[in-house]
Amino acid sequence: MTRRIDALVAERVMGWWDCQKYANGWFGMNPHWNKGEGHQDTLPPYSTSIQAAWEVVEKMKPTHHFNLSVMTNGYIEASFAEWIGPTLLHEAWINADEDTEEMAIALAALKAVGVTEDEIREALAA
Numbered sequence: 438m439t440r441r442i443d444a445l446v447a448e449r450v451m452g453w454w455d456c457q458k459y460a461n462g463w464f465g466m467n468p469h470w471n472k473g474e475g476h477q478d479t480l481p482p483y484s485t486s487i488q489a490a491w492e493v494v495e496k497m498k499p500t501h502h503f504n505l506s507v508m509t510n511g512y513i514e515a516s517f518a519e520w521i522g523p524t525l526l527h528e529a530w531i532n533a534d535e536d537t538e539e540m541a542i543a544l545a546a547l548k549a550v551g552v553t554e555d556e557i558r559e560a561l562a563a
């Protein structure tokens with residue numbers, strides 16, 4: 438379930454391609470190897486590791502403002518808003534409320550880059 442979310446984050450947010458499950462784990466083409474030509478590598482656990490999730494935040498920083506909050510109901514809310522100028526944010530914040538910071542960041546990032554609720558729901562159900 439979460440590895441399919443990791444694959445979506447890798448492809449749609451982080452620039453990986455050809456992410457899929459093999460007998461020995463989840464792999465994809467990492468664009469940071471071989472001067473952008475890619476190299477097959479193990480997918481980072483974006484939805485379960487705070488270190489990997491923070492890579493997502495860093496990747497989106499040039500184009501999005503980020504906020505992480507603990508809600509009164511105990512959920513973690515991650516939010517992204519797109520920059521529309523040097524000091525202006527787009528009015529709409531894209532949010533995801535989840536049990537963990539990592540999953541909240543992964544889902545909010547996916548929504549912020551245009552992944553639909555149906556695509557997310559399908560990845561979570563698989």
